[in-house]
Amino acid sequence: MEDSRIALPIGTTLDRYIKKKQDEFQYATGELSQLLRDIALAGKVVNREINKAGLINIVGPIGAQNVQGEDQQKLDVLANIRFIRALTKGGEACAIISEEDEEITDLNNDGKYVIAIDPLDGSSNIDVNVSIGTIFSIYRRVTPVGTPITKEDVMQKGNEQAAAGYLLYGSSTMLVYTTGHGVNGFTYEPSLGEYFLSHPNMSIPENGKIYSINEGSYSSFSTPVKSYVNFCKENSYSGRYIGSLVADFHRNLLKGGIYMYPPTAASPNGKLRLLYECNALAFIVEQAGGSASTGEQRILDLQPEELHQRTPLFIGSKNMVSKVEEFYGV
Ligand SMILES: O=P(O)(O)OC[C@H]1O[C@](O)(COP(=O)(O)O)[C@@H](O)[C@@H]1O
Ligand SMILES: [Mg+2]
């Protein structure tokens, strides 16, 4: 017999939710909704491939490097193909910036939106069956529809995002997104092939006791970062670091915490990319009541100069991020 303590009524599907919000906020004429559906659909395909990755020879490196000199994994490349294909077929996107492509992928000049995407985040965890994700940002183009896209369309500040989200391929698969009216999370039910609203109006605790950082690089952290890490230890915070940004971020969003990727000897500007990693999560965290900073400046105010630009990132519970900024002297 079903236990009423654990059996939840299955309610709102992603499709129904998007439709309802579109009617409520009229945030678009339907194209933005369609883009979210396209991304959600590609996410289902990628999820299926990840689930059987070890069985169909798609784990491991592909033998090439991306523009940033990182070894591409087979799944990085496959996920990139899946998302680009879905966004191309949809017709709403005029351009895509991807971690896996050196240049902008030009699509339909009649599309109104520019997409920035990290198709597979947490590549080093693919082969070891640990949670990985996809991160995306959606911007409205600034040049007239029907004309070729320009640098202006692509190099927009994070605070211009129309929507942003991530897919987390974890112990369950989730889609979390915002269109600037709060953050909502949907859990994928594979047997029904549907995402259902499971985490409405997500908000991050103002204070947290989890810190996530690759402490192996401690010796090359700057003094403010070392001081903050020591502060976390003195206060007996829990150290939790999966090494998949999406997964670390998602845990901290639910529980309260901070994720940090500061400048290190190996990555003097930090490792994470502004356009397709940091901006999306910064928009989400702010919509959930948290903050995202370089240590000295709000992430969403940064003016991008390059497609694959990196930035230091401190993101999570508001009071934790302001404590880091205090150590920076902000
Ligand atoms: O191994 P490190 O240096 O701690 O870096 C881990 C970080 O690198 C990333 O894997 C970078 O993302 P990609 O896997 O998309 O390149 C983040 O997900 C993660 O938080
Ligand atoms: Mg990534």
Ligand SMILES: [Mg+2]
């Ligand atoms: Mg990636």
